[in-house]
Amino acid sequence: MAKGADPSALTDDVRPLAQSEKSVRKREAILRAAIEIINARGFAAATMTDIAAALDLKDAALYYYFPNKQALAYAGHQRSLERFEALLLRVDADGGTGLCKLRRFLRALLDDAVDNGPQLYFGDNSYLDPDQRLAIETWAARLSKRLERFLEEGMADGSLAPCEPELVVQLILGMLIWLTKWAPGTPGLTNERLLGAIESMALNGLAGPRAGRE
Amino acid sequence: MAKGADPSALTDDVRPLAQSEKSVRKREAILRAAIEIINARGFAAATMTDIAAALDLKDAALYYYFPNKQALAYAGHQRSLERFEALLLRVDADGGTGLCKLRRFLRALLDDAVDNGPQLYFGDNSYLDPDQRLAIETWAARLSKRLERFLEEGMADGSLAPCEPELVVQLILGMLIWLTKWAPGTPGLTNERLLGAIESMALNGLAGPRAGRE
DNA sequence: GATAAATTCTAACTTGCGCTAAAATATCGA
């Protein structure tokens, strides 16, 4: 009971709350599976039955943890952006040249993907309702801006060549988004090799005259 | 009438055939709208009603040109890969260094997108049935291989630095796929600026010792 | 202008999926 038809749709989630350790971990597991499946097949094609099945549950069980499919997806987007932001802040705090930060961030993101699976960083979110969409979109834009700042710093400190940060960031994001689709199906692929490829292409291209040592 | 329940699902399309000029052009228009909408929203979220509405038609009218939604999407994928391949072959035939070919191909692809809208080059196709999927996937793999050859040529002729072609091609494709999602919503964005960004990042990175003139 | 063919529409059927209610089972503290 106590379905609690909550009108303020922006609050994270509105479920029984104050639950046991185990319950929280199950919620996490559901969220993780949802992110993975939505990322792989898209929101519409990812059925509640599919997501539930990944945890040996029936679809109805998910509604004990999330009020509906949209809310589940929304929580997924939030979770992904949280991760992204955490990595970004950590790398930023560690300092260094712009190139150096960029390199460390890519490394951190790839490593995170290994541990926590592909995420819903950017990409489609048209299925969210306007409020949620705006929130996610705004957040994502802020993160993009922060990434752009790495590029600007790099251009200022000479570690990166002149470029249009806004465009280049999008290009980089494109590589990363697409990565989550094909990389899992490529045997023998390590983060080392991936970073090498990114390095040989993107970073060498951006590297400026004083790119030298870190 | 004459619905012709055709069992050999791999043949392009099986409709009344031998139709007038006008009919063919309408089929093209439908295909184009379908590609655009499927690309924007994903297969499942792109309804027949939406696609039809883009041409001021009711959903049922589409079934005069395509037997079902899957076949429409399949034709869309084929059309996109045809385009991709045509550009690839043309650029290859025109010769030049590996870097030169790569650069010309990207330019051609971007220009094509302006004229013919975003395409379904790669990306998701899980909604096709196995036969169709295999066909598309095989074709796409062949095209990737051809792109890789540009890189290998470039490494051989010294216009490109050493790299893993298979990975780098995927990274490039990622940039291009993601491009079709965000670029349309960016005002003031020209292909010139886009190419500049790609140049400053990817190509400068790949450029080898003898990258010099074309 | 009349007839046939080509094209589109209306109306309904079918299916799959999000979602709900309530019963059934598992978990845990006293």
Add this chain to the structure above:
DNA sequence: TCGATATTTTAGCGCAAGTTAGAATTTATC
């Protein structure tokens, strides 16, 4: 062990979207 709470299931509703059949309408041809 028993009762209360937490968790999951079964069963089914409702709706949206793919699809179809046949009627209606447009277009082409003589």
